[in-house]
Amino acid sequence: MKSQQKKYMIEISQKEIEELRNSVKATSRKVMAENIARMKKTSKNRPKAMEYFDEVADLFGKREKEIQAAKESGKKVIGYMCLFAPIEMILAADAIPVRVNSGWYDTSKLGDRIVPVEVCPVIRSTIGAKMIGLSPYLELSDALISVLTCDGMTKLGEILSDYKPVWAMPIPRVKDSPQSLRFWRDGLLTVKGQIEALTGNKITRKKLKSAIEKTQRATKAFRRLQDLRKGNPVIMGRDAMLVNQTYMWDDITRWTEKTEALCDELEEKVRRKEWACSLDAPRVMVTGTPMIWPDNWKLPTLVEEGKPQGVLVADELCSSERLLYDPVGVDEWTMDDMLDAIGERYLMASTCPCFTSKDGNVDRINWILNKIKEWNVQGVIYYVVRGCMSYAMEYTRIKKVLDGINIPVYYLDTEYTREDVGQMKTRVEAFLEMLTARIDI
C-alpha cells in the first residue's frame, strides 16, 4: 500500500507524526483519567462492578494488548465505522469486531488539513487519528467496513482506503421497501464473502447461529441495564453510557458477563434504596449525534455535574443505546433466514436520520416518545455537532412532536473542542434550572 500514490492523505514527516501522537496520547490519557475520576466523584454509591468498565475504557490499556496478542495468534480484527456493520458475521468468522470512530478533540484539527472544517467533526477526528496513528483499534484492524450512511461516512471510507482495505457497504435510504431489503441483503452477502476471504474461515450455519446467540445475550444484558434506569436513578447516566460504549471494543462474551454482574449489583442497590443521586434531579434524555469516548464526554459531564444536577436516564445515540437495543430475531435457523434476520435488524430497526421511509422516518419519533413515557423523561437535549446535517435537519420535526406532549427540548450545537465548555455550561444549567422549576410546579 505504501508505495502507492495516496488519494487523499498528505505527507507528514515521521518525526512530526511521532511528536503529535505522543502529545495527543498524553492529553488523552489525562482526559480519560480525569473523566473517570469525575464520574467516581459525582456518583454516590458508584457500583463496584464499574471498575471493570473503567479499566476497559482505557483505550491504550489492557484491551489493546489483548487484541494485539490475539492478532499475533492469527486472529483478524475488523473495524467498522457505523453500527450497521454486521457484527454477527465478523464474530462468526472468528474475527474481532471493533468500532473505530474517534472521539478525540485534538485530532479533529489535524483532519482539517485534508477535509474542510465544515465537515462533521467525527469524520475529521477519525481522519486525524489515522494521520498520526493514534487510535489503537483503527491501527490494529486488518480491514474496515464502511457503511455509506451519511455523506461524511461515505468519504471517510474512501480516505481511509489509503491505508487499509475498506469494504464499502451501500445502504438504501428508504428502509422499509422490499427492494431496499433485497439490495441490503446482497450487500451483506458481499461483505460475508469479503470477511471469509480475509479471515480464511467460512461462515457456517452453526457458527453464525452461535454468533447471533452471543449478541442476543449481550442485548439481553444491555436491556436489563436500561430497564434498571426506568425507576429512580440507581446508576448515573454517564456510567451507563460508558458501559454501552465499551461494547464497541470489548470482548462481547466478557462484556455480557460483566454487565450482568453490574445489573445484579444495581438490583441489590434498588432493594436497599441506595440511589445514585438526589431523587429531585431532573431526568434528561439526549438524542442526536453520537458521543464518543474519551474526549466527547462534555455534555453528559455538564448535565450530571451541573447545578442543579440532572441525570441522564435514556438516550437515542448510535454510540450508546442504539448499539444493542434491537436483537436479531431468527425464525428458522437456516442460513437464509439468519441472513434475513441480520439484514432486517440492522436496516429496518434503525432510527438513524440518514433514512426516510414511507411514513417519513416516524420510527425515530416513536422511539423518543416511548423512551419519554417508559423512562419518565422530563426534558430532552437535542445534541448536534456542527456539520451533522441529518440530525440537525430533523430537529424541527422532533420539536413539534415534543411540544405537542409538553416536553421541553433544547437544541445544543457544539464542536469537537474544549473551548466552548464554559458557555455550554451556562446553557445546560439554564435548561436544567427550567426543568427543576417545572417539576416544582
Added chain:
Amino acid sequence: MVIEILGEALKLMVLAGLTIAGILTILIWKKGLATRVTYLRFVIQAAALAAFFYIFTYPIWLLIMLIVILVIPIAFGRFFCGWLCPFGLYMDLITVARKALKIRHRDLPDRLNKFLHNLRYVLLLVFLLLPVVLLLMDPLPSVQLGIVLAEVLGGPFKPMNILLGPIIPLIVPWAGPLVIGDVNFSYPYVQDIIGYTSGIYATIFPLIFVALTVIGSFMIRRVWCRFCPTGASLAVVNRFKGFKWAPALHLDKDEEKCTKCGICKRVCSVQVTDVYEQKGGKIDTSMCMLCLRCVEMCPYEGCLKLKIGGKTIFESRNWLKPSDSD
C-alpha cells in the same frame, strides 16, 4: 377392533393433551416462557385433532359443529384456524419436518397472497350459492322446509361438507377412501373430490390434491390457509357494519414501542403484513389466524398484545433467548 383400540388411545390422548396444555399455559403465564407458545399450540392442535375424531363419530353433530365454527369467530376470530384446525396441524407438522431438514421456506409475492385472500370469498360464495342455483333450476316437487334444507346442505354440492373439509382427521370413523386393515384413512377434502368424480379420476384427482398440498405446504408455510373458504367464512363476519367490534379476541399493537424491525412480518406463516404496516391499535385483518408467532417473537416488551375485549391476556416480552430448537 383396531379402530376401537385406536379410539381408546385417542381418548387418552385428548386427556393427556389437555393436561399438558393446562400445565404449559400456567408455565407461560407464570414464568414468562413466551417463546414456548408454539409448543402449546401444537399440544392444543393435537388435542383438537383427537376431539374432532370423536365428534365425527356422531353424525348429528356435524350441523351443530358448523354453526359453532361459524359463531365462534364473532368472539374469537380465526383462533380456530391457528389453534384447532387439523389441516393446519398437518401443514405445521410438514413445516417442522422442513425445519429439521434445514430447508428454507419460500414466500409468495405479497400481491399474489392478497389476491388469494380475496379469492377465498369468491370460493365461499360459489359453494354457498351453487346448491341454491341448482335447486332453482330443478325445483323440488313439494316445498317442505326440511327437504329444501336437506337438499341445500346435503345436495350435490354440499356446502356443509366443503366448509367442514379441513377438519377431517387422517383416520376417520366412517368408510374412508383408503382402508388398510380395519382403519379408514382420509384427508381433508378428498372425500368431496371423490364425490364429484368417477372412475379412474376418483383415484387420480385425490392423489394429485394430496401431493399438491403436501408439496405446497412443504415449500410454503400454511399454503392452504391462504385461500381456505372455511377460513373466509370465519373471517367474513367482521366485514359487516355493526360487527366492527368483532372479533373480541384480537391482536393489538402499540405504535410507540414498535421499531418496525420487521420480525413480525418475517415469522408470520401466512405472510400477514398488516401487523407490521398498521400504525397501531387493533389489528383488523382477516388474514391473521392468531397463531401468536409474531407476539412470541416480538422482542419489544408490550408492543404486540393479544386482547380479548379490552383485557390483555398475552403480550410480547423482552425474550432475547434463542427461539425454538435448532
